Amino acid sequence: MLKARQLSFHFSPSLPLLQDVSLTLRAGQWLGLSGDSGAGKSTLGKLLAGYLAPQTGDVILDGEALPTCGVQPVQWLPQSPELAVNPRWRVGKILREAWTPSDAQCQAFGVQPSWISRFPQSLSGGELQRVCVLRALAPEVRFLVADEISTMLDPITQLELWQALKREAEQRQLGVLVISHDSALLERLCPQRLHLSEGQLKPW
Template identity: 35%
Template sequence: MSLTASGIHAGYRGRRVLHDVSLTIERGETVGLRGPSGTGKSTLVRVLALLHPPDSGHVTLDEQRIRGHGHRVPASVRTRIGVLFQSPRAAADPRLSLSDLIAEPLRAVRHPREQITGRVTDLAERAGLTPDLLDRRPHAVSDGQLQRACLARALAHDPDYLLCDEATTMLDASTQAHVAAMITDQQQHTGMGVLVVSHDPALLTRWTDRIEDLNTETAR
Protein backbone atom coordinates (compact mmCIF):
# COMPACT_ATOMS: atom_id res chain seq x y z
CA MET A 1 0.00 0.00 0.00
CA SER A 2 1.31 3.43 -0.85
CA LEU A 3 0.64 7.09 -1.57
CA THR A 4 2.01 7.83 -5.01
CA ALA A 5 2.40 10.87 -7.24
CA SER A 6 2.87 9.83 -10.87
CA GLY A 7 4.12 12.11 -13.65
CA ILE A 8 3.02 15.27 -11.86
CA HIS A 9 3.05 18.56 -13.76
CA ALA A 10 1.79 21.39 -11.55
CA GLY A 11 2.02 25.12 -11.06
CA TYR A 12 0.17 28.30 -10.27
CA ARG A 13 -1.52 30.74 -12.67
CA GLY A 14 0.23 29.39 -15.71
CA ARG A 15 3.67 29.12 -14.09
CA ARG A 16 4.98 25.56 -14.13
CA VAL A 17 6.60 24.52 -10.84
CA LEU A 18 6.78 20.74 -11.16
CA HIS A 19 7.68 18.94 -14.37
CA ASP A 20 7.03 15.19 -14.60
CA VAL A 21 7.66 14.42 -10.91
CA SER A 22 6.94 11.01 -9.39
CA LEU A 23 7.25 9.97 -5.74
CA THR A 24 6.02 7.00 -3.71
CA ILE A 25 5.57 6.70 0.06
CA GLU A 26 4.96 3.16 1.28
CA ARG A 27 2.99 2.41 4.44
CA GLY A 28 5.33 2.16 7.42
CA GLU A 29 8.31 3.91 5.81
CA THR A 30 9.73 7.40 6.25
CA VAL A 31 10.82 9.12 3.04
CA GLY A 32 12.97 12.24 2.99
CA LEU A 33 12.58 14.86 0.26
CA ARG A 34 15.26 17.45 -0.31
CA GLY A 35 16.07 20.02 -2.94
CA PRO A 36 16.95 23.71 -3.41
CA SER A 37 14.39 26.39 -2.73
CA GLY A 38 12.02 26.93 -5.62
CA THR A 39 12.03 23.35 -6.89
CA GLY A 40 8.42 22.78 -5.87
CA LYS A 41 8.71 20.67 -2.73
CA SER A 42 5.78 22.41 -1.04
CA THR A 43 3.72 22.18 -4.23
CA LEU A 44 4.34 18.44 -4.38
CA VAL A 45 3.20 18.14 -0.76
CA ARG A 46 0.00 20.01 -1.56
CA VAL A 47 -0.65 17.79 -4.57
CA LEU A 48 -0.09 14.64 -2.50
CA ALA A 49 -2.37 16.04 0.21
CA LEU A 50 -5.10 16.53 -2.41
CA LEU A 51 -5.09 20.29 -1.75
CA HIS A 52 -3.77 21.38 -5.16
CA PRO A 53 -4.76 19.88 -8.52
CA PRO A 54 -1.96 18.85 -10.88
CA ASP A 55 -2.08 20.10 -14.45
CA SER A 56 -1.40 16.52 -15.50
CA GLY A 57 -0.36 13.30 -13.86
CA HIS A 58 -2.24 11.80 -10.93
CA VAL A 59 -2.16 10.75 -7.26
CA THR A 60 -2.86 7.16 -6.25
CA LEU A 61 -3.84 6.15 -2.73
CA ASP A 62 -3.41 2.42 -2.08
CA GLU A 63 -3.88 1.66 -5.80
CA GLN A 64 -6.97 3.89 -6.06
CA ARG A 65 -6.55 6.81 -8.45
CA ILE A 66 -7.82 10.01 -6.85
CA ARG A 67 -9.85 12.42 -8.94
CA GLY A 68 -10.47 15.99 -7.87
CA HIS A 69 -9.04 17.88 -4.91
CA GLY A 70 -10.14 19.53 -1.69
CA HIS A 71 -13.74 18.93 -0.70
CA ARG A 72 -14.45 17.31 -4.06
CA VAL A 73 -12.67 14.26 -2.62
CA PRO A 74 -14.76 12.20 -0.17
CA ALA A 75 -13.93 12.77 3.50
CA SER A 76 -13.22 9.05 3.87
CA VAL A 77 -10.31 9.55 1.46
CA ARG A 78 -9.14 13.04 2.53
CA THR A 79 -8.82 12.07 6.18
CA ARG A 80 -6.35 9.30 5.34
CA ILE A 81 -3.71 11.94 4.59
CA GLY A 82 -2.46 14.36 7.25
CA VAL A 83 -0.29 17.44 6.66
CA LEU A 84 2.02 19.38 8.95
CA PHE A 85 3.17 22.66 7.43
CA GLN A 86 6.28 24.73 8.12
CA SER A 87 4.58 27.73 9.69
CA PRO A 88 2.06 26.88 12.40
CA ARG A 89 0.85 30.49 12.52
CA ALA A 90 -0.05 30.43 8.84
CA ALA A 91 -1.76 27.04 9.27
CA ALA A 92 -3.81 27.88 12.37
CA ASP A 93 -6.99 29.96 12.58
CA PRO A 94 -6.09 32.73 15.07
CA ARG A 95 -9.68 32.78 16.36
CA LEU A 96 -9.57 29.20 17.64
CA SER A 97 -8.27 27.94 20.96
CA LEU A 98 -5.75 25.12 20.78
CA SER A 99 -8.51 22.74 21.86
CA ASP A 100 -10.75 23.85 19.01
CA LEU A 101 -7.82 23.73 16.61
CA ILE A 102 -7.19 20.06 17.41
CA ALA A 103 -10.92 19.28 17.25
CA GLU A 104 -11.42 21.04 13.89
CA PRO A 105 -10.99 17.98 11.60
CA LEU A 106 -13.15 15.83 13.88
CA ARG A 107 -15.99 18.34 13.86
CA ALA A 108 -15.71 18.63 10.09
CA VAL A 109 -16.89 15.04 9.73
CA ARG A 110 -19.43 15.40 12.56
CA HIS A 111 -18.04 13.08 15.20
CA PRO A 112 -20.14 12.93 18.41
CA ARG A 113 -19.19 15.59 20.94
CA GLU A 114 -18.16 13.07 23.60
CA GLN A 115 -15.80 11.32 21.19
CA ILE A 116 -14.27 14.63 20.14
CA THR A 117 -13.62 15.68 23.75
CA GLY A 118 -11.91 12.39 24.57
CA ARG A 119 -9.87 12.39 21.39
CA VAL A 120 -8.68 15.99 21.90
CA THR A 121 -7.62 15.18 25.47
CA ASP A 122 -5.63 12.16 24.31
CA LEU A 123 -3.93 13.99 21.45
CA ALA A 124 -3.08 16.99 23.62
CA GLU A 125 -1.47 14.77 26.24
CA ARG A 126 0.61 13.01 23.61
CA ALA A 127 1.66 16.39 22.21
CA GLY A 128 2.75 17.58 25.65
CA LEU A 129 0.10 20.31 25.83
CA THR A 130 -1.12 20.96 29.38
CA PRO A 131 -4.82 21.72 30.02
CA ASP A 132 -4.14 25.42 30.65
CA LEU A 133 -2.67 25.75 27.14
CA LEU A 134 -5.73 24.28 25.44
CA ASP A 135 -7.86 27.32 26.28
CA ARG A 136 -5.35 29.72 24.75
CA ARG A 137 -5.40 31.07 21.21
CA PRO A 138 -2.38 30.97 18.89
CA HIS A 139 -1.14 34.46 19.79
CA ALA A 140 -0.84 33.38 23.44
CA VAL A 141 1.41 30.35 22.89
CA SER A 142 4.89 29.78 21.49
CA ASP A 143 5.64 28.54 17.97
CA GLY A 144 6.62 25.18 19.41
CA GLN A 145 3.41 24.80 21.39
CA LEU A 146 1.35 25.81 18.38
CA GLN A 147 3.16 23.39 16.08
CA ARG A 148 2.52 20.56 18.54
CA ALA A 149 -1.17 21.46 18.45
CA CYS A 150 -1.04 21.43 14.64
CA LEU A 151 0.57 17.99 14.77
CA ALA A 152 -2.17 16.76 17.09
CA ARG A 153 -4.70 18.11 14.58
CA ALA A 154 -2.91 16.36 11.69
CA LEU A 155 -3.11 13.04 13.58
CA ALA A 156 -6.73 13.44 14.67
CA HIS A 157 -8.02 10.86 12.17
CA ASP A 158 -5.07 8.47 12.54
CA PRO A 159 -4.02 9.09 8.94
CA ASP A 160 -2.37 6.39 6.87
CA TYR A 161 0.10 8.97 5.55
CA LEU A 162 1.58 12.12 7.11
CA LEU A 163 3.28 14.80 5.01
CA CYS A 164 5.69 17.08 6.90
CA ASP A 165 6.68 20.18 4.93
CA GLU A 166 9.73 21.68 6.70
CA ALA A 167 7.69 21.09 9.85
CA THR A 168 10.59 21.37 12.31
CA THR A 169 12.46 24.27 10.70
CA MET A 170 11.10 26.99 13.01
CA LEU A 171 11.39 24.94 16.21
CA ASP A 172 14.06 24.69 18.90
CA ALA A 173 15.93 21.41 19.33
CA SER A 174 13.77 20.20 22.22
CA THR A 175 10.51 20.75 20.33
CA GLN A 176 11.97 19.21 17.17
CA ALA A 177 12.75 16.07 19.16
CA HIS A 178 9.25 15.99 20.68
CA VAL A 179 7.57 16.36 17.28
CA ALA A 180 9.76 13.67 15.72
CA ALA A 181 9.15 11.32 18.66
CA MET A 182 5.37 11.77 18.47
CA ILE A 183 5.37 11.07 14.74
CA THR A 184 7.60 8.02 15.16
CA ASP A 185 5.40 6.67 17.97
CA GLN A 186 2.30 7.11 15.80
CA GLN A 187 4.05 5.37 12.93
CA GLN A 188 5.06 2.41 15.07
CA HIS A 189 1.51 1.95 16.34
CA THR A 190 -0.38 2.43 13.08
CA GLY A 191 2.06 1.71 10.24
CA MET A 192 1.67 5.27 8.95
CA GLY A 193 3.81 6.31 5.98
CA VAL A 194 5.68 9.60 6.48
CA LEU A 195 7.16 12.15 4.08
CA VAL A 196 9.72 14.54 5.60
CA VAL A 197 10.64 17.60 3.54
CA SER A 198 13.73 19.29 4.90
CA HIS A 199 16.92 21.17 4.05
CA ASP A 200 18.63 19.59 7.07
CA PRO A 201 20.80 16.69 5.86
CA ALA A 202 21.48 15.46 9.41
CA LEU A 203 17.76 15.29 10.20
CA LEU A 204 17.00 13.43 6.97
CA THR A 205 19.82 10.95 7.52
CA ARG A 206 18.81 10.33 11.12
CA TRP A 207 15.04 10.14 10.61
CA THR A 208 14.30 8.70 7.17
CA ASP A 209 14.61 5.29 5.52
CA ARG A 210 15.50 6.77 2.15
CA ILE A 211 15.98 10.21 0.62
CA GLU A 212 14.66 11.48 -2.71
CA ASP A 213 15.96 14.57 -4.48
CA LEU A 214 13.84 17.23 -6.17
CA ASN A 215 16.13 19.36 -8.29
CA THR A 216 15.99 22.12 -10.87
CA GLU A 217 15.62 19.60 -13.68
CA THR A 218 12.16 18.70 -12.35
CA ALA A 219 11.09 22.31 -11.84
CA ARG A 220 10.71 24.71 -14.76
Protein backbone atom coordinates (compact mmCIF):
# COMPACT_ATOMS: atom_id res chain seq x y z
CA MET A 1 0.00 0.00 0.00
CA LEU A 2 1.31 3.43 -0.98
CA LYS A 3 0.45 6.23 1.41
CA ALA A 4 1.03 9.96 1.32
CA ARG A 5 0.64 11.30 4.84
CA GLN A 6 -0.15 14.95 5.40
CA LEU A 7 2.12 16.25 2.67
CA SER A 8 2.81 19.94 2.44
CA PHE A 9 4.91 21.26 -0.37
CA HIS A 10 5.96 24.58 -1.89
CA PHE A 11 8.57 25.67 -4.41
CA SER A 12 8.64 29.06 -2.72
CA PRO A 13 7.56 29.66 0.92
CA SER A 14 5.32 32.52 -0.18
CA LEU A 15 3.41 30.21 -2.57
CA PRO A 16 2.20 27.06 -0.77
CA LEU A 17 1.15 24.46 -3.32
CA LEU A 18 0.01 21.39 -1.37
CA GLN A 19 -1.31 21.61 2.17
CA ASP A 20 -1.80 18.59 4.38
CA VAL A 21 -2.52 16.25 1.47
CA SER A 22 -3.09 12.59 2.29
CA LEU A 23 -3.95 9.74 -0.03
CA THR A 24 -3.80 5.97 -0.12
CA LEU A 25 -3.27 3.85 -3.22
CA ARG A 26 -3.78 0.13 -2.79
CA ALA A 27 -2.34 -2.72 -4.86
CA GLY A 28 -4.51 -3.17 -7.95
CA GLN A 29 -6.39 0.11 -7.42
CA TRP A 30 -6.92 2.67 -10.21
CA LEU A 31 -7.34 6.13 -8.74
CA GLY A 32 -8.05 9.21 -10.86
CA LEU A 33 -6.68 12.68 -10.15
CA SER A 34 -8.02 15.82 -11.79
CA GLY A 35 -7.46 19.49 -11.09
CA ASP A 36 -6.95 22.81 -12.81
CA SER A 37 -3.75 23.52 -14.66
CA GLY A 38 -1.11 24.48 -12.11
CA ALA A 39 -3.02 22.97 -9.17
CA GLY A 40 -0.06 20.73 -8.33
CA LYS A 41 -1.06 17.33 -9.76
CA SER A 42 2.34 16.58 -11.33
CA THR A 43 4.04 17.83 -8.19
CA LEU A 44 1.99 15.41 -6.11
CA GLY A 45 2.88 12.63 -8.58
CA LYS A 46 6.58 13.44 -8.23
CA LEU A 47 6.29 13.43 -4.44
CA LEU A 48 4.65 9.99 -4.55
CA ALA A 49 7.48 8.65 -6.73
CA GLY A 50 10.21 10.21 -4.59
CA TYR A 51 11.34 12.74 -7.25
CA LEU A 52 10.61 15.55 -4.81
CA ALA A 53 10.68 15.64 -1.01
CA PRO A 54 7.85 17.28 0.91
CA GLN A 55 8.51 20.05 3.44
CA THR A 56 6.25 18.20 5.89
CA GLY A 57 4.63 14.78 5.83
CA ASP A 58 5.94 11.66 4.18
CA VAL A 59 5.35 8.97 1.57
CA ILE A 60 5.49 5.36 2.70
CA LEU A 61 5.25 2.08 0.85
CA ASP A 62 4.05 -0.83 2.99
CA GLY A 63 4.96 1.17 6.07
CA GLU A 64 8.49 2.06 4.98
CA ALA A 65 10.14 5.04 3.31
CA LEU A 66 10.68 4.79 -0.45
CA PRO A 67 14.07 3.27 -1.34
CA THR A 68 16.79 5.74 -2.29
CA CYS A 69 18.57 3.44 -4.74
CA GLY A 70 17.77 0.65 -7.19
CA VAL A 71 14.62 0.41 -9.30
CA GLN A 72 11.97 2.71 -7.82
CA PRO A 73 8.83 0.73 -6.92
CA VAL A 74 6.76 3.86 -7.64
CA GLN A 75 7.26 5.09 -11.20
CA TRP A 76 6.19 8.53 -12.39
CA LEU A 77 5.37 8.55 -16.11
CA PRO A 78 5.39 12.11 -17.47
CA GLN A 79 3.42 13.57 -20.33
CA SER A 80 6.52 14.39 -22.40
CA PRO A 81 8.59 11.24 -22.96
CA GLU A 82 11.30 13.08 -24.90
CA LEU A 83 12.31 14.77 -21.62
CA ALA A 84 12.59 11.40 -19.89
CA VAL A 85 15.12 9.70 -22.17
CA ASN A 86 18.80 10.06 -22.94
CA PRO A 87 18.87 11.40 -26.54
CA ARG A 88 22.26 9.70 -27.10
CA TRP A 89 20.90 6.23 -26.34
CA ARG A 90 19.21 4.08 -28.95
CA VAL A 91 15.65 2.95 -28.24
CA GLY A 92 16.77 -0.61 -27.40
CA LYS A 93 19.05 0.64 -24.62
CA ILE A 94 16.37 3.01 -23.32
CA LEU A 95 13.75 0.25 -23.25
CA ARG A 96 16.05 -2.18 -21.43
CA GLU A 97 17.46 0.34 -18.98
CA ALA A 98 16.00 -1.42 -15.91
CA TRP A 99 14.68 -4.72 -17.28
CA THR A 100 14.06 -6.66 -20.49
CA PRO A 101 10.44 -6.80 -21.62
CA SER A 102 9.39 -9.94 -23.50
CA ASP A 103 8.47 -9.90 -27.19
CA ALA A 104 4.84 -10.43 -26.16
CA GLN A 105 4.97 -7.38 -23.88
CA CYS A 106 6.54 -5.29 -26.66
CA GLN A 107 3.75 -6.40 -28.95
CA ALA A 108 1.06 -5.66 -26.37
CA PHE A 109 2.36 -2.10 -25.99
CA GLY A 110 2.82 -1.67 -29.74
CA VAL A 111 6.61 -1.33 -29.49
CA GLN A 112 7.97 -2.36 -32.89
CA PRO A 113 11.23 -4.34 -33.28
CA SER A 114 12.34 -1.89 -35.99
CA TRP A 115 12.50 0.95 -33.42
CA ILE A 116 15.20 -0.76 -31.34
CA SER A 117 18.19 0.48 -33.34
CA ARG A 118 16.82 4.01 -33.81
CA PHE A 119 17.44 7.12 -31.70
CA PRO A 120 14.48 8.47 -29.69
CA GLN A 121 14.29 11.70 -31.72
CA SER A 122 13.32 9.62 -34.75
CA LEU A 123 10.19 8.23 -33.05
CA SER A 124 6.91 10.12 -32.84
CA GLY A 125 5.88 11.36 -29.39
CA GLY A 126 3.25 8.64 -29.14
CA GLU A 127 5.70 5.90 -30.17
CA LEU A 128 8.27 7.08 -27.65
CA GLN A 129 5.57 7.28 -24.96
CA ARG A 130 4.81 3.58 -25.46
CA VAL A 131 8.53 2.76 -25.08
CA CYS A 132 8.67 4.79 -21.87
CA VAL A 133 5.58 3.18 -20.37
CA LEU A 134 6.95 -0.31 -21.05
CA ARG A 135 10.38 0.71 -19.71
CA ALA A 136 8.74 1.64 -16.41
CA LEU A 137 7.20 -1.79 -15.83
CA ALA A 138 10.22 -3.58 -14.32
CA PRO A 139 9.24 -6.51 -12.07
CA GLU A 140 10.13 -4.51 -8.91
CA VAL A 141 7.60 -1.81 -9.79
CA ARG A 142 4.41 -1.80 -7.72
CA PHE A 143 2.77 1.57 -8.38
CA LEU A 144 2.53 3.89 -11.38
CA VAL A 145 1.74 7.58 -11.57
CA ALA A 146 0.47 8.00 -15.15
CA ASP A 147 0.64 11.77 -15.65
CA GLU A 148 -1.29 12.69 -18.81
CA ILE A 149 0.45 9.82 -20.61
CA SER A 150 -2.08 9.42 -23.43
CA THR A 151 -2.69 13.08 -24.26
CA MET A 152 -0.54 12.99 -27.39
CA LEU A 153 -1.89 9.71 -28.76
CA ASP A 154 -4.60 9.24 -31.37
CA PRO A 155 -7.80 7.61 -29.99
CA ILE A 156 -6.99 4.07 -31.20
CA THR A 157 -3.41 4.11 -29.89
CA GLN A 158 -4.72 5.63 -26.66
CA LEU A 159 -7.17 2.76 -26.25
CA GLU A 160 -4.48 0.16 -27.01
CA LEU A 161 -2.09 1.70 -24.49
CA TRP A 162 -4.66 1.73 -21.69
CA GLN A 163 -5.78 -1.82 -22.53
CA ALA A 164 -2.18 -3.08 -22.38
CA LEU A 165 -1.59 -1.21 -19.12
CA LYS A 166 -4.87 -2.52 -17.62
CA ARG A 167 -3.89 -6.10 -18.47
CA GLU A 168 -0.40 -5.72 -17.01
CA ALA A 169 -1.70 -3.95 -13.89
CA GLU A 170 -4.35 -6.60 -13.33
CA GLN A 171 -1.88 -9.48 -13.66
CA ARG A 172 0.62 -7.86 -11.29
CA GLN A 173 -1.84 -6.00 -9.08
CA LEU A 174 -0.15 -2.69 -9.79
CA GLY A 175 -1.75 0.37 -8.22
CA VAL A 176 -2.16 3.21 -10.74
CA LEU A 177 -2.75 6.92 -10.14
CA VAL A 178 -4.08 8.38 -13.39
CA ILE A 179 -3.60 12.15 -13.70
CA SER A 180 -5.68 13.74 -16.44
CA HIS A 181 -7.79 16.71 -17.49
CA ASP A 182 -10.00 14.30 -19.42
CA SER A 183 -12.85 13.53 -17.04
CA ALA A 184 -14.38 10.95 -19.42
CA LEU A 185 -11.07 9.05 -19.43
CA LEU A 186 -10.86 9.16 -15.63
CA GLU A 187 -14.45 7.96 -15.29
CA ARG A 188 -13.75 5.08 -17.66
CA LEU A 189 -10.52 3.94 -16.02
CA CYS A 190 -10.87 4.80 -12.35
CA PRO A 191 -13.67 3.74 -9.99
CA GLN A 192 -12.37 6.27 -7.42
CA ARG A 193 -11.43 9.84 -8.33
CA LEU A 194 -9.97 12.81 -6.48
CA HIS A 195 -9.78 16.47 -7.41
CA LEU A 196 -6.94 18.75 -6.39
CA SER A 197 -7.93 22.34 -5.75
CA GLU A 198 -6.34 25.09 -3.65
CA GLY A 199 -3.74 22.67 -2.32
CA GLN A 200 -6.21 20.08 -1.09
CA LEU A 201 -7.73 16.82 -2.31
CA LYS A 202 -11.46 16.22 -2.46
CA PRO A 203 -13.42 13.16 -3.63
CA TRP A 204 -14.81 13.76 -7.14
